[in-house]
Amino acid sequence: MPKLPIFRLRTSEPPSRPDLRYYKPVLAFSDLQLGVDNLRYDVLLGKRIAADLRFHLARYICRFGEVESLLDMEVPNATLMKFTGAATNTSQLRKSGPADLKTALLSIHQAILTRAKAEGNPSIDLLGRLAVLKFIRTELQAQFARILEQCRTKSKSLEGFRQAKMMQTQELVTSFQVGKKIIIRRAGQEVFRVLREIEKETLARRMMIFFPT
Numbered sequence: 001m002p003k004l005p006i007f008r009l010r011t012s013e014p015p016s017r018p019d020l021r022y023y024k025p026v027l028a029f030s031d032l033q034l035g036v037d038n039l040r041y042d043v044l045l046g047k048r049i050a051a052d053l054r055f056h057l058a059r060y061i062c063r064f065g066e067v068e069s070l071l072d073m074e075v076p077n078a079t080l081m082k083f084t085g086a087a088t089n090t091s092q093l094r095k096s097g098p099a100d101l102k103t104a105l106l107s108i109h110q111a112i113l114t115r116a117k118a119e120g121n122p123s124i125d126l127l128g129r130l131a132v133l134k135f136i137r138t139e140l141q142a143q144f145a146r147i148l149e150q151c152r153t154k155s156k157s158l159e160g161f162r163q164a165k166m167m168q169t170q171e172l173v174t175s176f177q178v179g180k181k182i183i184i185r186r187a188g189q190e191v192f193r194v195l196r197e198i199e200k201e202t203l204a205r206r207m208m209i210f211f212p213t
Contacts, residue, residue, distance in 0.1 A: 058143045065183045073169075110202075137190070148176060151176060
């Protein structure tokens, strides 16, 4: 029976080290005017598209945070905050599906690309895309804070009214607050999934037509 090579002698040559290099992403813009501070570019999203995006971000946070039932609960003499001017309750939030978010994102990106084509500058398209991404990242945090405050207000309104229900809602609010990172990450993943879809289906093709390489 042959012997198994359990022990082996080390070679005198040391193992080769991987060639590690440092890369720093750089975004180059051309023919764009700086903003009022002469350091950054000023980008302003329209009020309507901003309200629509806030609406959908709030809806995803409610869904993944599992607080829709709490926000739909009717309590007497409860003064509650609203998400935005576009959304008044979670029933309306649930009626709107991902296709609506897809339409909103597609419309703003098409508008950005159309302006870039009109001015013959692809940097406008890149700057617009970055502005939308920055808005989404910022609003995810803002909408979570608003919904958390609304949940706290709803739970507090049950004091002295339904003791058992109040304790249940307090646990739900605590769970929602503790799971902040997970909830925001899942909501962001859903939004960026829609962004990838419109990129593959529409934007990439239009970009090649408008700015052929």
